[in-house]
Amino acid sequence: MVSMQLTFQRVSKIFSNRLGNDSVAALEDIDLRIASGEFVAILGPSGCGKSTLLEIVAGLQAPTSGEVLLDGEPVHSPHPRVSVVFQEDSTFPWRTVAENAAFGLEMRGVRKAERDGAVAHAIELVGLCGFEGHYPHQLSGGMRQRVAIARTLVMNPAVLLMDEPFGALDEQTRFVIGEELLRIWDATRCTIFFVTHSLHEAVQLADRIVVLSARPGRIKSIFENRLSRPRVEAKDPQTYAVLMASLREAIGLTSAVFDPDAPRVRPARAEA
Amino acid sequence: MSHAPSTVTIVTARVAFVALLLALWIIGSSAYGSAVLPSPLEVVATILQGFREGWLIHATLVTLSEVLPAFAIAAIVGAGLGIALGLARFWGDVLEPMVLGVYSIPKITLYPIFLVLFKLGLASKVAFGFFHGVFPIEILTQGATSTISPTYLKVARTLNLTPWQTAAHVVIPAIVPAMAVGLRLAFSLTFIGVILAEMSASRAGLGFLLNAADSTFDSRRTLAVIVILAIIGIGTNLVFYALERRVSPARPEARQATLAM
Numbered sequence: 001m002v003s004m005q006l007t008f009q010r011v012s013k014i015f016s017n018r019l020g021n022d023s024v025a026a027l028e029d030i031d032l033r034i035a036s037g038e039f040v041a042i043l044g045p046s047g048c049g050k051s052t053l054l055e056i057v058a059g060l061q062a063p064t065s066g067e068v069l070l071d072g073e074p075v076h077s078p079h080p081r082v083s084v085v086f087q088e089d090s091t092f093p094w095r096t097v098a099e100n101a102a103f104g105l106e107m108r109g110v111r112k113a114e115r116d117g118a119v120a121h122a123i124e125l126v127g128l129c130g131f132e133g134h135y136p137h138q139l140s141g142g143m144r145q146r147v148a149i150a151r152t153l154v155m156n157p158a159v160l161l162m163d164e165p166f167g168a169l170d171e172q173t174r175f176v177i178g179e180e181l182l183r184i185w186d187a188t189r190c191t192i193f194f195v196t197h198s199l200h201e202a203v204q205l206a207d208r209i210v211v212l213s214a215r216p217g218r219i220k221s222i223f224e225n226r227l228s229r230p231r232v233e234a235k236d237p238q239t240y241a242v243l244m245a246s247l248r249e250a251i252g253l254t255s256a257v258f259d260p261d262a263p264r265v266r267p268a269r270a271e272a
Numbered sequence: 273m274s275h276a277p278s279t280v281t282i283v284t285a286r287v288a289f290v291a292l293l294l295a296l297w298i299i300g301s302s303a304y305g306s307a308v309l310p311s312p313l314e315v316v317a318t319i320l321q322g323f324r325e326g327w328l329i330h331a332t333l334v335t336l337s338e339v340l341p342a343f344a345i346a347a348i349v350g351a352g353l354g355i356a357l358g359l360a361r362f363w364g365d366v367l368e369p370m371v372l373g374v375y376s377i378p379k380i381t382l383y384p385i386f387l388v389l390f391k392l393g394l395a396s397k398v399a400f401g402f403f404h405g406v407f408p409i410e411i412l413t414q415g416a417t418s419t420i421s422p423t424y425l426k427v428a429r430t431l432n433l434t435p436w437q438t439a440a441h442v443v444i445p446a447i448v449p450a451m452a453v454g455l456r457l458a459f460s461l462t463f464i465g466v467i468l469a470e471m472s473a474s475r476a477g478l479g480f481l482l483n484a485a486d487s488t489f490d491s492r493r494t495l496a497v498i499v500i501l502a503i504i505g506i507g508t509n510l511v512f513y514a515l516e517r518r519v520s521p522a523r524p525e526a527r528q529a530t531l532a533m
Contacts, residue, residue, distance in 0.1 A: 078430045090424065090426075104431050107433055
C-alpha cells in the first residue's frame with residue numbers, strides 16, 4: 001500500500017453570500033507539508049475552517065486561492081486514492097456491514113468474487129468479524145464508525161481524511177477506537193489527516209499537531225508529538241502535562257487556575 | 273416503568289375488544305329492530321346472497337377496476353414528481369405551498385369539474401381517485417428526497433459516482449421507507465376518492481350500491497357493502513404495513529411519520 005504526500009500551498013477560502021456583498025474568510029494562507037505515511041492532527045475551535053480544509057483536500061470544495069497537491073499533482077476533484085471518514089453516521093441503513101464495506105468497490109464495477117477478499121480483510125482490520133450480516137441499526141455508534149472506516153480501507157487509500165470521526169462517541173469508546181485506528185494505520189501506513197477539536201485525541205493519535213486559529217483559520221503553531229505510544233498520561237505525566245498545557249495555550253484555552261509560569265514546549269513552527 | 277405487556281396479552285385484548293363491539297352491535301340490533309340495525313348474522317347472510325346473485329361481486333370488481341389504475345398512476349406520478357421536486361430545490365420551494373394548498377381543499381367539492389371533464393363512467397372515478405392518492409406520496413417522497421443526509425451525498429461524491437449511480441444506489445434506497453408510507457396512505461385515499469365519486473354520481477360500483485341501498489332504507493345491503501369496504505381497506509393496509517416493515521427494518525421514525533399524516 002503506497003501512501004502519498006500532501007502539500008498545501010497558500011490555501012485560502014473565502015465564503016461569500018449570493019449577492020457578494022458579505023464575505024467570511026474561512027482559511028487564510030495555509031502552508032503545510034505532510035509527509036507520506038505521516039499522521040497529522042488539525043486542532044482548532046469550531047468555526048476555524050478545519051473541516052473546510054479537509055473538504056478541499058477531498059476535492060469536495062475548491063479553494064478561493066492556492067493549491068493542495070497530492071504527490072505534486074493539484075487536487076481538482078475527488079481523488080480515487082483519497083478516502084474520507086465523516087463525523088456524521090455515513091453508513092447506509094439499507095446495507096449490511098459487509099455490503100456497506102463493499103460499496104466503493106461495487107460502484108467501481110469490481111466483481112463480487114474479487115471484492116470479497118478485500119471486504120473480509122477490512123472488516124477484520126476494524127474488528128467487526130462476526131458482524132458482517134448485521135445492519136447499522138443493530139450496531140453502536142462506535143461500531144458504525146468502524147464500518148465507515150472499513151468502507152474506506154477497502155479502497156486501499158493512500159490518504160485517509162478523517163473529519164472528527166469519533167466526535168459523537170463517549171470518551172472511553174473514543175480512546176479504544178483511537179488505539180485501533182493507530183493499529184490500522186500501522187498495518188496500512190497510509191497518510192492520515194485527522195481533524196479534531198479534542199486535545200486528548202490529538203495527543204493520543206498524531207505525530208504532529210497543527211493548531212488553527214479561528215476566523216480566519218490560519219496555522220497558529222505546529223507541535224511535534226514525541227510521546228511514545230500508547231500515549232497514556234500515567235506513563236510520562238510530566239511530558240504529557242507540558243504538551244497539553246502548550247496546546248491549551250495555543251488554542252487560547254487559559255483560565256484562572258492556569259499557571260502562567262508552568263513549563264511549555266516550544267512549537268516547531270509558530271505564527272510570525 | 274412497569275413491564276411491557278406481552279404480544280399474547282395484546283392480541284387477547286384485541287380479540288376481546290372486537291367481541292365487545294360485536295356484542296354491542298347485537299344488543300343494538302335487538303333494541304332498535306333489524307330494520308334499522310340488522311344483526312351481524314343477517315349482514316353475513318346478505319353478503320353471501322350478494323355473492324350468489326352476483327350484484328355484490330360485480331360492484332366490487334367495478335370499484336377495484338377503478339381503484340387499481342388510479343392508485344398505479346398516483347404512485348408513479350407522485351413518486352416521480354416527489355423525487356424531481358425534492359432534488360430541484362428551486363421548483364420544490366416554488367410549488368410546495370401550492371401542493372399543500374390543493375391537498376387541503378375538501379376534494380369532493382371539485383368533483384363536478386371531474387364529471388364535466390371525464391364524463392360519468394370509469395374515467396372520472398379513476399381521475400378522482402388519482403387526485404386523492406397522488407398527494408401523500410408526492411409530499412412524503414419530496415420530503416424524504418430533500419432531507420436526505422448530506423453526508424450520504426458527500427460519500428457519493430468522494431467515490432466519484434455518476435449521477436445515475438447516486439440516484440440508484442444512494443437516493444432511491446434512502447427514500448424507499450418514506451415512499452412505502454406514502455403508498456399506504458395513497459391507497460387509502462385513492463380508495464376513499466373512488467367511493468366518494470361513485471356515491472356522488474355513477475352507475476355502478478360499491479359506492480353506487482351503498483347510495484342505492486341508503487336511499488331505499490335497505491340497511492342490510494348498506495351494512496353488507498360497508499363490511500366489504502372494510503375488508504378491502506383493512507386487507508390492503510395490512511399488506512402495505514408488511515411492505516413497510518420489510519423495507520424499513522430499522523426505522524421507527526418512518527412509522528412516526530405515519531402518525532403525523
